[in-house]
Each structure stands twice: as structure tokens, then as C-alpha cells.
Amino acid sequence: MTFRADDTAPGSEQNASLAARLDEVLARLDAAAERAGRDGREITLLLATKMRTPAEIAAAIELLRSRDRRVAVGENRAQEIAKHADPLLADNGVPRHFIGRLQTNKARDVVAFAELIHSVDREDIADALERRAELAGVRRDVLVQVNTSGEESKGGFAPTAEAVAPIVARLCASSSLRPVGLMTIGANTSDDEAVRASLHGLRTLRDEVREQLGASELTHLSMGMSGDLEIAVEEGATIVRVGSAIFGARPA
Numbered sequence: 001m002t003f004r005a006d007d008t009a010p011g012s013e014q015n016a017s018l019a020a021r022l023d024e025v026l027a028r029l030d031a032a033a034e035r036a037g038r039d040g041r042e043i044t045l046l047l048a049t050k051m052r053t054p055a056e057i058a059a060a061i062e063l064l065r066s067r068d069r070r071v072a073v074g075e076n077r078a079q080e081i082a083k084h085a086d087p088l089l090a091d092n093g094v095p096r097h098f099i100g101r102l103q104t105n106k107a108r109d110v111v112a113f114a115e116l117i118h119s120v121d122r123e124d125i126a127d128a129l130e131r132r133a134e135l136a137g138v139r140r141d142v143l144v145q146v147n148t149s150g151e152e153s154k155g156g157f158a159p160t161a162e163a164v165a166p167i168v169a170r171l172c173a174s175s176s177l178r179p180v181g182l183m184t185i186g187a188n189t190s191d192d193e194a195v196r197a198s199l200h201g202l203r204t205l206r207d208e209v210r211e212q213l214g215a216s217e218l219t220h221l222s223m224g225m226s227g228d229l230e231i232a233v234e235e236g237a238t239i240v241r242v243g244s245a246i247f248g249a250r251p252a
């Protein structure tokens, strides 16, 4: 099925502002990549789709594809997975990720939905995902979530090799899960240097654990959102997760 953004998006005016916001995000991303000697096109732009309609998501995907970008969609609520089966989104070939806090009783839905799960933040989540992937006869890529900011509201393993290496080693030994990197939500502050320290820390930690375990498949760093994507790209993000800077402020 071919899909044209102009046909199905909420309206051409909304579409024009979506395109303007999206191009601004791409300009920010490319400028940061250039400062870091990287190519912005190698960085996956994951659309954080919570609270967004299939039409909005489909329009953003179409725009990113027409700009020759690596795109993924990331849902963070198990209750919203069903909307991705909408005809506007089904079978569009866009990789689907899960980025939100996981509950063990939702592991089956998440395994069915996502090819990459960003938010393994506790041992029992790894157990539940592994069991569900085994039962479904599939293999899933996962990222280990790390709490680099120390903020209590955020999930994740402590940002030390002592805390992260054991869970990565446990995932490396799994036949149904494959650890491919680390994920974090940056510090919630306007202090850029604090944000940079927390994102830089994720990269150092990834390098340290990769070397310690000889886990060459730890290639990904999922970090950077609407407010801190430049810093994340400068610090080595391979996937940035962007919602409001593209779709506009979330509906209340």
C-alpha cells in the first residue's frame, strides 16, 4: 500500500507545521552530528508515539522517509500498542521499538510488538521477556536501561559496571534475547553540563562493559530526547527518541 501524507493526515495545515518541526529537529541533529564528525543519516530517529494518532504518526514517517532518514517508532505504553495495527500504520516496514517502563504482565504484548526493547530495567523484566520470547519462538534485541541521572523517578540499573555487567552477561547467555546496547533518559535539568555528564557516562559505561565481557554486539546507545538531542548526538547516540519536538506538545 502506498501512503501519501497529504491524503490522510489531519489536515494540510497541521501537516505543514509537522513538516516544519520535523525539519527543525533534523537540522539540530545534523548540526550536532557535524560538530562531532558524524553523519546525521546514520542516526536512527525514533518517533516517540505516545498519545499520538495513527494519522499523525504515519505523516511523520512519510516525511522522514522522503528525507532519506533511518526511522523507527517507539511506543512506551503497552495499552497503546494496538493503535499500531491501524491500517495507516500496519505493514509499513518501519521497525517498532518499545521504550517505556515494563510490567511483567505486559511482556507478551511487548514481545509480539517490538523488535527492539529499550527498557530492560530490572532482572525480573529480563526473565519475563525471555520466557515470552521463547514461548513465541522469536528472538528479540534488548537494551539495558541505566539510571545515569540518579533521579528516583527514573528506572534503570545503577550507572556502574558492577551493576550493569551482570545483567548484560545474563542477557548474552539467553537464547531468545540479545543485548545490543544501553539506554538512558538524561537528567531532567536545564544544566547542559549535567546532562552531558550523564549521557557521556552512558557511553563510557557501554565501552567498559563491552570490553569487560567481550560483548562486541553492544553497539547501540539510545539517548537524547526533544530537549537534549544535540548533546546526545555529540556524545555518541545511535538512536534518539523524539516526541514533542516533532509532534508538538502532548495533549493533556
Ligand SMILES: *Cc1c(COP(=O)(O)O)cnc(C)c1O
Residues within 6 Å of the ligand: 048, 050, 076, 099, 100, 185, 225, 226, 227, 241, 242, 243, 244, 245
Ligand atoms: C516520551 C518519551 C520520549 C520523547 O520525549 P520528548 O521529550 O517528547 O521528545 C523519549 N523517551 C521516552 C522513554 C519517552 O517516554
